[in-house]
Amino acid sequence: MDDVIIIGGSFAGLAAALQLGRSRRKVTVLDTGLPRNRFAGHSHGLLGHDHKPPLEILAEARRQLARYPTVRLVNARADSVSGAIDNFSVFTGDGESLAARRLILSYGVADQMPDVPGFAKGWGTSIVPCPYCDGFEVADQHWGLVWSGPQSHNQVRLFHDWTDRLTVFADGHGIPPDIRADLAHRNTPVVEGRINEIAHNGGHTAVNLETGGNVAVDILFAHPRNKPSASLHESLSLATVDTPLGIALKVDERRETSLPGIYAAGDLANPGMPSVTLASSHGATAGISAQQSMLV
Template sequence: MQDIVIIGGSFAGLAAAMQLGRARRRVIVLDTGLNRNRYAEAAHNFLGHDGTPPAELLHKARHQLQAYPSVKLVSARADSVSGEADAFQIETASGETIAGRRLIFSHGIVDDFPPIPGFAESWGKTVIHCPFCHGFEVAGKRWGLVYSSPMSLHATSLYGDWTDDISLFLDGHSLNAEERSRLEMRGIKIHDARLTAIEHDKGQLRSVLLADGAEIQLDALYAHPRNRPSADFHTQLGLATKETPTGIMLAVDDKGATSRPGIYAAGDLVSGMHSISFASASASLAAMGAQSSMLA
């Protein structure tokens, strides 16, 4: 039996595995290899590694984990989870059963892309979700934002730190007169019509096409598609969740503990703020929580 089974081997999962491996705990990490930021050419705001491709960071982390003999990395997909603390069972897609005393969920989230031609092809390149992650490279250029929730109105203020050329695409949503006037006074260009297509060259944005026939030239388009956990373990186990503007996340305490004893979670699953730094930090806390819970 493993001390801890970690489901998800991207940044959060590997950070938890390293901390537990250094504590000489028996750990197995199950990973599908589908890290959420695989679309991005470079990762930013990760101290000491700014501008490094995500795949390169993950490759190096996996190599470093080889120094810890109690940690095992397995390429596999977990299909179901059952049991309770000290007696969890994980069934993989290949039919293998793995037993563990504790669980750490770090399988992340998936984004449900809208059916707009060019959106998926440009995602992570010039159709992006975070100015802190990608804004510096397109600072001072023409930005667009697809309205997704009232938080989008706050985003137009935030983006002003990077550019003064901002277009807000309501995409069929409505604004009241007061909100519209306030935005226009700040120089925000508002477009009411729905987006119909994104014109791009291998993911490099050129313009967006609207249902009213307009074509708006842009260099970057910010969008926040709905997202969801990449597996339904929270449903299988009845774990408490919390709503975010773009989906749900697992509810955890300050040590990553979920609503069910023995189960911890980290990374994009537990935070509306998505970055490698936040994922790694939350994974370290979850690892500490899981380890502490097994002490006599």
């Protein structure tokens, strides 16, 4: 029996495995090799790894984990989970049956691409969600923001730390008059009409509208809805919290979920800003919390 099974081996999962491996706890990490930020050319804001490709960072992390004999990395999907604290069972897509005293869920979320031609093609490169991840590299350029709801108003306020050239695309959303007045005060134009297509041409992004017009920007920020990459939390009946873009697992300060012995980290349990720094921090916290919960 393992001490801990970690389901999901991106930044959060591997950070948890590192802490547990250094504690000489027996750990199995199950991972499908499809991290959320695999579409991004570079990852930013992670101390010591700024401006490195995310897949390169993860590959190096796996190489470093190889020095810990109690950590096993397995390329497999967890198909089902059952049991309770000190006696969890995990069945993989390869037909393997595993047992552990604790579980850490870090299988992340998957962004749900809108049915707009060109959106998926540009995701992670010319269409991005996070100014902390990509804002510095495109500072002072012309930014576009696809309005997704009330939370977009705060994005407008936030973006002005990087650029004074911002265009909002309403994309069919009704923007209240008071917010429109504030956008006008900030010299932020609003383009009406639903987005019909997004074209990528020579470093610029052309947002084509159903009305027939188009607006060119240097970078487009958008926040599509997301959903957990697996449904294991549903079969376990874990508590969740609603966010403007989807759901997240509810955890306490130790990253423990509503079911004792199960911890969660990364975007799956972060209702705020997605970040490799936060994912790594939360993963390390989950690993340490799981280890300390097994002390006698």
